[in-house]
Amino acid sequence: MEADAQKFTITIQGLAVLSAIPLVGFALWSDYYGRRLEKLKTEKEGFDKELESARIRLASVSVIIFQLILLFGSVELRRSHALAVNGILVSAVLIQGWMQALAERKLGLPQANLKEQFKRNLLGLLWISTSVLGYITVVLACTALFGWFGQVLGVSKAAGFIFTSVGAISGLIGGMALNFALAPIHLRKLIPSTPLEAEYPILAEHCRQAFRSCGLATPALLLMAATNSRGTTAFISGFRWGRGPFRPALFISRELIEKLTPAEVQAVIFHEMAHVLLNHMAKRFLFSSSLVAGLTIAGVALTLLANRIFPADATTQQLTSILALISFFGAFRWIGHQSQKQEVEADYFAVTRLTVDLKVFAATLRKLDNLNGVNPDHSGRMHPSTELRIAVLEHVLGSPKLNKIKSDQDSDQRAA
Numbered sequence: 001m002e003a004d005a006q007k008f009t010i011t012i013q014g015l016a017v018l019s020a021i022p023l024v025g026f027a028l029w030s031d032y033y034g035r036r037l038e039k040l041k042t043e044k045e046g047f048d049k050e051l052e053s054a055r056i057r058l059a060s061v062s063v064i065i066f067q068l069i070l071l072f073g074s075v076e077l078r079r080s081h082a083l084a085v086n087g088i089l090v091s092a093v094l095i096q097g098w099m100q101a102l103a104e105r106k107l108g109l110p111q112a113n114l115k116e117q118f119k120r121n122l123l124g125l126l127w128i129s130t131s132v133l134g135y136i137t138v139v140l141a142c143t144a145l146f147g148w149f150g151q152v153l154g155v156s157k158a159a160g161f162i163f164t165s166v167g168a169i170s171g172l173i174g175g176m177a178l179n180f181a182l183a184p185i186h187l188r189k190l191i192p193s194t195p196l197e198a199e200y201p202i203l204a205e206h207c208r209q210a211f212r213s214c215g216l217a218t219p220a221l222l223l224m225a226a227t228n229s230r231g232t233t234a235f236i237s238g239f240r241w242g243r244g245p246f247r248p249a250l251f252i253s254r255e256l257i258e259k260l261t262p263a264e265v266q267a268v269i270f271h272e273m274a275h276v277l278l279n280h281m282a283k284r285f286l287f288s289s290s291l292v293a294g295l296t297i298a299g300v301a302l303t304l305l306a307n308r309i310f311p312a313d314a315t316t317q318q319l320t321s322i323l324a325l326i327s328f329f330g331a332f333r334w335i336g337h338q339s340q341k342q343e344v345e346a347d348y349f350a351v352t353r354l355t356v357d358l359k360v361f362a363a364t365l366r367k368l369d370n371l372n373g374v375n376p377d378h379s380g381r382m383h384p385s386t387e388l389r390i391a392v393l394e395h396v397l398g399s400p401k402l403n404k405i406k407s408d409q410d411s412d413q414r415a416a
């Protein structure tokens with residue numbers, strides 16, 4: 001009995017230490033990050049608040065995913081000592097929510113008080129965790145189902161492996177489809193917002209008319225709360241054919257409406273509408289799915305090969321995990337490239353088909369960068385730089401303003 005109790009204490013302590021490692025890591029990173037932000041603030045160019053905020057969230061989500069892995073990995077311990085294990089992990093999530101709130105404060109964005117922000121972060125983290133769990137469940141369920149099917153058919157070991165792999169791919173794509181379809185709801189949970197109609201009924205009516213005139217269903221029109229960390233912006237989420245709870249959602253920040261002229265606001269909304277008309281979300285889903293399926297098949301092929309070369313199970317398992325990780329992050333990179341291309345496509349469509357004036361559009365993009373403290377020559381992971389977007393439009397449309405941009409680029413090159 002005593003030995004058992006001692007073993008339990010050691011295991012729980014081990015779990016607590018494991019759970020604390022990413023928290024300490026985040027705290028150290030956050031401290032370093034705060035100092036880096038202070039330095040950036042003093043520099044002329046400023047920094048992209050949206051990008052920095054996304055970085056903090058990504059770091060925070062990584063910590064939560066680590067905690068979820070611990071939760072999954074401690075099934076037996078959880079069964080015997082549910083209170084202690086769940087207590088450790090819930091505390092870790094709470095501490096993470098608090099640290100994220102502190103880290104986001106360093107960005108110096110207009111914010112609600114710490115308590116409200118902590119509450120929002122926590123709800124956001126819980127929602128993300130639920131989505132991740134949902135995704136993992138779909139993947140595991142599909143893999144198990146296909147594996148079981150193979151067993152029922154009494155196939156060979158090699159064929160069984162292929163069955164399981166097909167199940168895993170279906171699960172990955174199914175989980176992705178679910179996440180894509182749920183994206184509008186997902187964002188509504190994460191970004192505090194109110195119906196646009198309540199405060200800007202005329203703008204809401206203009207939006208409805210614009211979407212109707214293009215044969216699109218009106219998306220949910222949402223005004224982001226002033227405390228959002230995304231700055232002066234607008235974006236749309238959801239499939240073109242999404243209806244009911246899955247219908248697209250158009251988010252607009254208050255600053256965008258207040259600081260831009262009506263023509264500039266319209267230019268932004270038409271750009272977002274172009275994304276829907278060009279089926280960008282569906283294309284992103286298809287591309288991501290093909291990428292995941294392709295990478296998984298390549299991974300399976302390599303694993304089979306490795307199995308021949310290293311018959312020991314452990315090596316193959318490690319290789320599979322590494323390949324899965326590479327596929328995951330590789331897919332993110334490629335999706336970023338696609339997103340950049342889609343931005344340019346949406347710009348072109350808005351100007352040529354939705355009659356947005358090029359001059360107004362260029363002025364809007366530059367104004368947004370200025371308001372958000374973004375360097376117009378800086379390309380993000382998902383967006384090409386403003387000057388590049390304008391230069392592409394001017395080049396394709398043969399605009400006479402090409403010379404001006406060229407000289408701007410020259411001076412930038414000199415500066416660089």
Ligand SMILES: [Zn+2]
Pocket residue numbers: 271272275343346
């Ligand atoms: Zn866009």
